Structures are given as structure tokens and as C-alpha cells.
Amino acid sequence: MMSTKQIVEVAGERVLTITERVPGYRAELIGVLVEVLKVQSEGFSEKGRRDKVGRVVEGLGSRVAAKLGKV
């Protein structure tokens, strides 16, 4: 029942403990966390949900890799 705004507020403090791999990385992490939470209300099975979460996480990994010039 907590609003996204509140979750972003809490996660915003915690994310500071994580290394900023590329500029804007921490903000991206919060965005992905919110997206991962939203997946739960999309009616997937556990496997389906984890597959979708996997795609979201890998998407962020690819974006970071692109920024780092690793791909």
C-alpha cells in the first residue's frame, strides 16, 4: 500500500551505499526496483514474474555495459 513516492524515498537513502558504476546508475537502480515491484501486480506466475524481473535486470546490465563501452 506504500506509494511509489515513499518507496523511492526509502530506497533513495539506501542506494547511496552502492557504487555508482556509471553516472545515473543509482537512479536507474531505484527505477528498476520500482519496476520489479510493479511486476507483482501484473498477474504472473512465480516463474513468469522472475523471468520478467530477469529481463529488467539484464536490461539495466546491458545499458550500464553500453555506457562503459563493454559491448
Add this chain to the structure above:
Amino acid sequence: MRLVRAHIEHFKLLEDIKVDFSTDADKPLTVIRAENGAGKTTLLYALLWAFYGMEGLPGEARGLRLTSAAEPAGIPVDVSAMVEFEHTDDNSDITRYRLIRSVVETPGIGDKVDRPAHEAPPRLLRITKAGEEDIPDAEALIGKLIPPHLRDVFFTNGEQVQTFISRVSSQVRQDKVHKSIKLLLGLDEMRIAADDLESVFRRLRQGAAKSGGSDTLALASTLDKTNAELAAKKNEAEKLAERIANMTEQKAKWDRELTGLRGIGDLDELNDRIEKAERAAEAQERSRHAALVRMRNAVRSEACSWALMGENLEKGMAILSGLADRNVIPGTSVEVLTDRLDLETCICGEPLTAGSEHRSRVEALRDDQLRVSENRQRLTALLHTSRHAKASEDARISQDGDFAARRKQALGEFTEARDLLALTAGNVDQWKERRKLIDHDRVRYLTESLEKIEAQAGGAQSELWGILARIDVLNGRRQEQDARLDDAEKAARVSGDLILKQGVARDLVTLAEGTLKVLEGDYVRRVSDRMNDLFMTIVGSHPDFEAGVFQGVHIDDSFNIVVDTAKGRSLDPDFELNGASQRALTLAYIWALMEVSGTTAPRIIDTPLGMVAGGVKTRMVDAITKPTHAELPDFQVILLLTRSEIRDVEELLDERAGVVRTLSCSKDYPVDLTYSWEVDHPTTRMCSCNHRQSCQICARKYDARHGIEFRDMEALV
């Protein structure tokens, strides 16, 4: 989310009731004024039914018909509830919805009712400027906006407010508090998110390990095993902790029962008392019997005769003594006359020859005297006997005391022994009755069960410590294996992309776990602190008040609500809080939780102020209706209040209530309602009268006494 309006038709006595709710952020309160039986609870049930269907109604109301008992049998009735509500999303965009639930119910004979076996889902429409559009899965959206398992938080009544966290076992209370916190703070969702991310991380690491060759794969496999054991141990620890909590709860329950049984009296002590009292009773019975024997003997004794006849005997003795003094007794003439007849010479000298006339006269005189002499003899004997008896009695009295004193003493001893015996017998009976109340088997069972559960809980606690120690070891091992795998992956030149994705997943797991930790710690603490502020404000207490009862309230680590008093003691919310404080505590908890979690569901309470009066009432209404900060735009409170609940808080309602309506029922005429509605069956009506007004619909006979202004009109909504 906040309610905008509702239209209820043919739901019980609510034949056609329309109500607008206040959506004014500065006046977020709606008051429905209604007396007992006028339809407050029915309105609450109608709203519950609209949102959740029959499942949403309280257990006892689920099987009931929805139509009025006055509806004729065999004629189908359309029961419907329409609720319009708004929802403000994270971007502050407001969406309006219209929810419609309806069913056709056909009343049968008696309490029978015919309605479809399967309840149809409600219809939910999104209202936009362009028109209205149906939302396909209405129940899912409703479940998200206003979760059904928290309906007793959003829709409640005074009794439930009291029983939400009191009058229930501490385990149930703990469970309710834990569940509501988990739900409203989103702890479960964050837990699932963290687990999902952890699962993705493991999959990515497995992929990276595979690409690194047999060494990295072996290390990953070892790490997986560690993780699997860690998860199993965590699960085991969680279950064990739950078992310990259940055992603790059960132990407390049995302890309370045993204390209750022992409160009647200790069995051994009672048996001892009874035995001693029965021995005392035997001695008292012996004393009573001895005193009775003494009394019987006394009654049978000469002393008793003296006591009863003494006065008359003494009078007789005086007469006899008088006769003796006058020489009437003892008599001597018979002896003289017999002597003369033997000598054959009279006292006068004349011969008393046999056959002579003179002799015959003397003989006749002697015979006469003989008859008188018998009486004298008796009187003489009586005189001597009585003198002797009197002397004996005087001697006995000088030795033993008189009969009256002896009788009084014996009677006193008898009475004392008898009274003592009665008292002892009474005590014995009473103790035996108390002994009967002690269920010996139950006491034995409870004592044995407590010993057993204490041993089990002790064993489980040791086991839990063992598991927690193992979890610590496994955490350390995992960290070490993680680092080794990282190094191995680097050495094996695993693709940088794979390692990066794995790192991103690990960062997300860290973020989700960290966020969860903050929610479980800081946010629960915030709820606890806010609950304390609200509770202390409502009950008018402060920790610095010397004579204050409460030091504060808090939620402990086990999700128990603890009421603190001075000297480190706490009060049991079930038994040691009065009704008003119980309501204050629940409302403070619900309000704090909704405020901290940012929950914006409406709070609808039926008769919340039933047991509340004076300052507590004013402060309670003030606390629960205060317009909240801008971050909670949908704050809305709907109170269903009787006139007596409204009394003394009219000014607060003037200030806070954006809408006040009055609901009345025709059944109250002519006893309470002033005007007849000219209807042939019981029904309810809603008028626009506020808490200071009455009209021809709602006017009640005692309104004038409470300063309610009569408007000479019908103000039907």
C-alpha cells in the same frame, strides 16, 4: 482513495438512500447522524457489500437476506449499491470510478430467500471527460486500492475498534498488527522483490560460472549448496521462532487459567483447613454434649425443685413452724385418753368401767382424736423433713452455688459450643464447596502441560540458538565463497558483460534488502512513535505527569503493542485498559499506520464514541478528523454517530465536517420521531439536516432539550 457518493437501493431498510461524502481536503469529515436502529450499520454493510460482495460482510451477516423482512414473498427485488470514488495516483492525477453491485433477491416464506448461488462480480467504470469505460477485472483493482483483508481497518465500528487489538489473545493481536504492518508498509512486496532479484542474481552467476569452465562451475555449485543450506536454515529458524511464539502464547494461556483456578484456593491448603476444622468440630460436639448432660442433670436435681418451688416451700415451712410454735403439732391427747382408758379412771376421777356410759364417751373422744392426730403426725413429719431438706439445700448452695447460677453456666457452655460448632460446620461446607469448584483433573493437566511446554520451549530455544549460530557460519562461508568465485571468474576471463549483469543484480538485491530493512525497522518505529503521540494526546496523558497512568505505548520487536506505565511495568490491553482507552489505542494504531504508510483509503467508523466521554471524546474526534498534510490528498473520515455521541463535539464537527446528513427510520414513530411519515412498512430516509438541525423527517421528541434547531420543512436528500 476517497468516496464521493453512494446510492443504495433495497438493501435491508435502505430503500432508496443517496449520500454525498465530503471530498474537501480542509473538511475531510463526513458525519451520518442516526440513532440506534436507524440504519447506520446497514449503511456500513451496504458499502462493504458494494466493495467486497457477500464475502465482505461480517461472518454472522453473510447468510442473511439483503432485502427487508417487510418485502412480500415471491416478488423479486433488485438490490443494488452504487459507490463513486476517486483515486489520486503517484503523479497526483485523480481518477474517478463508479462501482455498481447488484443482485436480484426473491424473498420466500419465513426467512427463506432465493438468490443466485454464485455472486456476480461488480461492474467498475472509469469516468473520464470522454465518457465511462468498463474496467475488465474490477475486483483486482478494488483489491489493490482497498485490500479486502484489511476491510476491518477501513470499515469498522466501535465494538470492532475495541476488539481489533484488545479482547483478543495476544497472539491474535500480534498477528493482526504484524499482518496490517506488512501489508500497509508493503513489506511482503519488498520481500518478494528481494527474493526475485536474488533468484535472478543466482541464475546470472550460474551462467557466468558455466562460461568460466570447470573451476568456476565447481565453486558456483559449492556456493549454491551453501545458499541452499542457508535458505533452509533460515526457513527452519523462522518456523521454530513461530513455534516458540505459539508455545509462549499457549503457556501464557495455561498460566492464566491455572492462576484463575488457584485463585479459588489452593487444593492442599483447603484440604488441610477442612481436616483441621472437622477435628475442631468433633471437640466442639463433645463440649456441646457435655454441657447438655450437665443441663439435663441440673433439671432433674432437687436444686431445680428448690429453684422452681422454693418460695412456696418456705411459705409452707413457715406455716408448719407456726403450728409447732402454737403446740398444735405434734399432738398428745390420744396418748392421754388411751392411758386413762387403760387405767379405767378418767381425768376427772370417775371410773371408766367397761360397758359404762362414761367410758363409751371417752372412747368416742379418743377415736375422734385419733383421726385428727394422723394429720398432725403428717404435718409434724413434713415439718421435720422440710427443715432437714432446707438445711441440706442451704449446705449445697453454700458449696455449689444456687441452681440459677449453675443453669446459667451450663447454658452458656452449651450455647458457646453450639455456636462454635455451627460456625465450624459453615466453614467446612464453604471450603468443601470451593473444593468442588477446583477441577482437580484440569489443575493436574495444566500443571503437567506447563512443565512439558516449558521444557519444549526451552529445548526449541536452544535449538533456535544453534540454528542461528549455524546461519552466522553459513553467512561467513557464503561471503568467502562469493569472493573466491568472483576471483575465479576474473581469472577464467568470464565475459565482462556477464560479470557486470551479475554485479547489477547483486546491487539490486542489496538495495531491495536494505530498503526492506529500513521499512521493517525505521518505518515500524515511526508507526510506533506516531501511535504513541496520538494515544497519549487522546487519553490526555504525558510521561512527565506524576499522577499519570501511562508512560507511553509502543510496538515491540515481536509486533506486540505494549502499554507502558511507570516503573517499567506494562498493562495488558485486554484486561487492564478501560473501553475508551482500548478504542483510543486501536484508533491511534490504525491512524498511525495509515499515516506512515501513506495509505489513503477512507476510514468509515460506525458508533466509535459509544464508551467515550468528556475530554477523551473531544480529543479523539480532534485526532482522527484532523486534515492531514498535502502528501495524503485522499484523507477522508466518515463517522456514523448517534445524537448522544455528537453531544459535546458539535463545534469540532462544525469545523471539520464537510458533509453532515441525518438518517432516520420510520419505526421510531410515535415513540421517538415527532412526525409520522405516513408509510405502511418500516423504511429509512436520509435528510440534509446537520448535527444542529432537525426537520419533519428526522425531528425527535427530545431534540429541543439539546438545542437542535427545528426547520419546519422536509429536507429529504
